[in-house]
Amino acid sequence: MLVTREVRVGGPPPDPGSPVPAPAELVFDDFYHAHFRSLVVQLTAYTGDRGQAQDLVQEAFCRAYANWARLARYDDPLAWVRRVAWNLGHNRWRRLRTAQAWLLRQRETHVAEPSPDRVALDTALAKLPPKQRRAVVLHYLADLTVAEIAAQERVAEGTVKSWLHRGRAALATHLRDTTEEVRDV
């Protein structure tokens, strides 16, 4: 069984007495609240756009809801939602549907400017090739192991290790450059 490690945010705190609730009893609303925000963080890091990340994750949960009877019995339904959200994130074609979901909601969003604190990392991440970016974000923000990333990305573990190694090195360089630029100013 894959272990769900995402930080639970916005949901009830985990009960130390019972480590994992029985999947069959999983309630959609609890599941949603437990994972929505942390998935948005990951997709924001991947896409560089929080508004879009929110739409992608909401769309992933819409699809999860449509399949909830089946999904709630999975060992790790979060892995399913995460994979859907990420697929939406790097599959441009699917973005069409997000736009339509946007339409259906007819909402008005005023996305705030990103905090300057995260601009440096956003900028550095944007310079990574998408595969390395995915591996690094899944490692640091979804707290996935190499094996779990390999399972999500459907590649060999060695490939993930290579992505992670190169991605981390490049990221450290980019961040160092940014910091030096800031110091130079």
Added chain:
Amino acid sequence: MSEQETLGLAEEFAHYRRTVLAEVEVPGPAAVRRTARGRGRRRLATTTATVLALFGGATLGYAAMSGGPDREPGPVDPTPTISASSAPSGSASPAPSPSVTSGSPTATPPSGKISRAQLLDASVTLPAWRAGPGCPTSGIRLSGDDREGVNWLLAFDQGDVDGDGAVEAVGLVQCVLGSGGPMQVVAFDRDQQGRIVTLGRVVATSIDKPQWLFALDVVDDGTVRVQVGDIAPGGGWPGEWSQRQWRGYRFKGGSFAQVSGPTSFGPNPHDVNLVVTASNLVLADAPDGSRTGTITVRIRNGGHGPAAYVDLRIGLPAAVRPDGDGWAACRNDPEKTGQPVSCDLNKLGAGKEVRLTLGFRVAAGATVGTGKADVDARPMNASFDFVEEVYDPDNTVVITYR
């Protein structure tokens, strides 16, 4: 990478997580259920719109939809009932129309606020939708949700828009066709019998611009403010890309006219569509032992707005260097760029095209073999930031070199 840097990265990400977590807006599981409910109804329409969008982007998709087969006109409500809220005339008239007892109809303004619920419950006649497939407009009821083919009441506000001292209702209505459909803002009043009647149209979307109406607000002086958008969202066009303007309208001489706000839109930076074609590179021996060749690159802007600048990138092997006069159009010095070789081009207006014949040279002794290379053109804005296009597969072509 040092251990310190590894720890530094972990801390960077931890900080990032905290920062973004604080910013996240949560639509909630109820919104998921609403979407899921809506989807069952509109699955067919969505599929159609998606297919259209794949072939032409928002504008074509919308136009194709407008030119689609006429829908069967018919009653909106499958169970038409006697309009209960359209207060019957006469002395038995219920509360909303105290003015009905007045003997001089012109002297007393119709009163009785129209609530959203009353408007939804009334039989009304809307100003006609523009030519093409539309929704029924005569003796219909507005709908509180967005079922296909209904007149959907998207937004609602109240205010004395005609200056008669009584409060009228103003609604933003969309004729739901697929994921879009024309929209209009309509003002409603009560007649002397207390029936809800249409006062007039404030503004409507058009095939040109505005293609979308986002919001509605009636201010104290009776001005109806409408937030209009240049390009309709959908078909790959995110709503965030649409330019929005608040425009004000007043009721004068029996109709609404614009009194404030801008009256036109500037070009939309995203409404650009670069299309690239390029020929293959065939290198031939030159007398000095080097090898040279040219490619022809054609970049056309098929959108409705200009690209302030165009970034052209050619991903040939590093040993294949720019050569000759064909690069003069580049604002930068392509010879100083690495792999890919890049060339910043000046503004490319809507419908305009640039053709470049670009020379390359491989120094004597260097080998490049054969292979494939991407030729890629991206629009940039005046600040040299890349501008996303609604349809970008045609921004890149693959050429061969040998």
